[in-house]
């Protein structure tokens with residue numbers, strides 16, 4: 001496809017989207033809609049490089065569906081509504097599915113689900129329907145055929161009728177059993193459906209390795225899973241640690257004289273779980289009536305980010321097989337099921353300009369300003385680009401249409417520019433040579449990705465250092481937020497960290513918006529911060545490469561903060577998890593006269609600069625250290641660590657002979673291997689850890 005074709009079809013997509021939003025689409029648009037949808041399906045299924053968001057695709061798809069409903073004579077057999085996406089490659093032999101692998105109808109809100117329920121009730125003549133609700137796994141669909149209890153074939157969904165035969169790759173996925181006793185349920189041949197996924201941790205590790213090797217990271221775990229299934233090297237597939245959930249018994253034949261022992265979808269999920277598959281048996285719930293279904297979908301969406309794998313919605317299925325048969329299917333989807341899609345996480349937008357932010361250590365962070373776009377329930381208009389290398393590697397230009405992703409708590413980022421959509425008006429990004437705040441020339445130290453301003457009096461840096469010092473995880477001074485710091489700085493009331501402890505409260509009291517009460521609160525918060533434990537002060541100083549955990553390691557190693565100045569780089573490196581980079585940075589900080597003067601000043605102002613022995617908390621973990629590895633399923637990592645600290649224990653940063661407990665979640669890696677070699681370390685599962693906490697736990 002040439003660039004002109006591409007820009008024509010993009011233009012056409014935009015026009016149709018606008019018409020769809022304005023409800024101005026007519027049957028005259030039907031052919032254009034079809035060809036545009038076919039084009040985007042090819043980009044999505046075959047190239048794994050979509051040019052529009054799923055929501056935009058679905059909007060056009062729904063418009064076509066509505067038009068065809070209005071004018072059934074205009075439906076053609078090759079219409080996108082009459083088939084599922086094209087996903088056949090030329091790399092594998094193809095095999096027919098025993099029954100077609102269809103898509104799902106989509107819903108986006110409670111009203112859509114109520115309409116679906118109404119339709120089902122009307123078609124079946126039932127007053128209430130029993131539904132089985134389960135997560136919609138966001139990976140690549142597969143079909144597995146078992147004969148005489150043996151896995152004989154694994155295929156992709158392909159075009160829904162035929163799929164790529166990828167049996168050798170499928171055999172590498174450990175959660176897919178090679179034998180499963182279907183015969184115990186009277187079944188001779190079974191075709192089951194599932195989704196292949198790569199969990200978030202493995203995806204991250206995989207992308208990190210790609211980046212390290214100089215490659216481009218993959219956009220999301222779904223692309224990673226579907227791409228991996230199609231590589232022609234089964235051992236490499238095995239190394240990528242794919243996982244599979246199976247969620248549907250699509251077809252089966254019975255052994256002569258036998259009878260099936262299930263009559264609902266929920267029962268088959270349990271059966272597959274008992275046969276050794278990973279089915280959503282633990283996640284599924286069966287409800288009578290749609291209201292409880294809606295509530296469960298909302299609850300699941302709220303907890304989506306805590307799952308170790310990606311889901312993009314829920315699937316609601318009529319539970320009773322007899323009712324499913326009565327409802328039947330269209331050429332595109334079964335009428336007895338619907339997907340409830342969560343809010344989208346990706347969208348396209350236009351890159352308008354780059355702003356440059358000065359960090360507290362003088363690093364210059366480019367921030368892309370994009371046309372405001374809704375992603376995952378929030379409006380995104382600023383996206384960090386981290387450093388100049390990211391811009392160069394991704395070849396991002398002003399005026400580009402960019403694919404923006406925002407997943408859960410993760411800050412939004414630019415996946416890539418859509419190079420195909422360039423029309424020549426885009427301009428390369430020219431990195432500044434001088435600090436945008438103080439105009440000093442910028443430096444880029446060797447082996448670093450960031451340009452820096454090294455003027456420590458640079459106003460932007462002063463502000464950032466103050467923001468960091470008072471922040472929640474540092475000295476936690478409430479009432480001294482960014483807006484107040486900026487205001488006081490502007491008025492000349494605050495220009496350095498010690499200045500916080502010398503604030504002129506009288507002057508502040510006379511400012512607009514500050515009553516006697518708020519001034520008193522601020523004074524009390526500042527006063528209280530003086531007794532924060534030493535590790536918070538170490539963190540608050542904003543030493544490069546020293547995060548919260550490292551600050552604890554450093555603070556625990558000394559009596560007085562000044563003692564850190566006496567440690568050589570070698571001595572620092574002997575501390576847990578301190579590498580050469582951290583050691584060099586800490587050493588440089590404490591050998592600097594300005595830093596020592598700052599510490600002396602803070603000590604004179606009454607801040608805690610010594611490491612007082614911790615009073616006994618009487619907690620049951622007193623004196624014990626814990627480390628967590630792998631993905632926890634019941635607790636969030638931060639929650640688990642908090643529980644340890646609450647009980648008087650400490651959280652270690654690595655495996656060593658000083659560690660007492662290693663708590664192991666799913667997919668634990670090298671830490672577990674290392675810990676197994678040290679006999680004194682007790683290895684606990686998450687459940688064992690929770691029972692150790694005992695009755696205090698209410699999670």
Ligand SMILES: NC(=O)c1ccc[n+]([C@@H]2O[C@H](COP(=O)([O-])OP(=O)(O)OC[C@H]3O[C@@H](n4cnc5c(N)ncnc54)[C@H](O)[C@@H]3O)[C@@H](O)[C@H]2O)c1
Nearest residue numbers: 040041044050052053054057103104135136137141247315
């Ligand atoms: N952005 C684009 O350009 C573009 C292009 C084409 C398609 N799409 C997206 O893809 C969607 C269509 O893709 P699709 O046909 O794969 O449909 P889908 O992804 O919306 O839903 C169907 C699929 O869900 C999967 N699934 C996961 N968990 C399941 C469970 N528990 N039970 C049943 N199925 C489960 C199955 O693989 C099934 O094939 C569109 O709605 C659109 O959002 C986007």
